[in-house]
Amino acid sequence: MNNDDEPIRFDTKLAVLLRDDLASWQRLNVTAFLVSGIAATTPELVGEAYEDADGTQYLPMFRQPVLVFEGSKEFMSVAHGRALGRQIPVSVFTADLFATGNDRDNRAAVKAVARDQLDLVGLALHGPKNAVDKVLKGAQMHP
Known part of the structure; x- marks a missing residue:
């Protein structure tokens, strides 16, 4: 029986891991780009479309929370290696991408x-909780 x-x-x-020395606009931009890769390759993470009380339709979003962390430049490399x-x-997302303008x-x-x-x-990653936790061990939650 399903209990709502x-x-x-x-x-x-x-989860998203951001380098701790990014400007606010960069953090937002990088997060948006990174999660788009997960949405595109893991469609089962995307829920159903939204609708308000007036019947206006809205796009669907992820079915689960996106946790955002931060770490140093050195930690980024450590987490990258752990994930791989x-x-x-x-x-x-690399620093070089701030100077480009297209895919x-x-x-x-x-x-x-x-x-x-x-x-x-x-970096953005999606996987079993314990594996993602091990990749991000040492990172801080984004303030």
């Missing part, structure tokens, strides 16, 4: 740099 009053629990975690080592799909140039900027040399300013 019971709390909803999730087996997975959806655990085979958790991850979207990346083609964004992909070219990432492709031009070796994995261990990426100047990471943001």
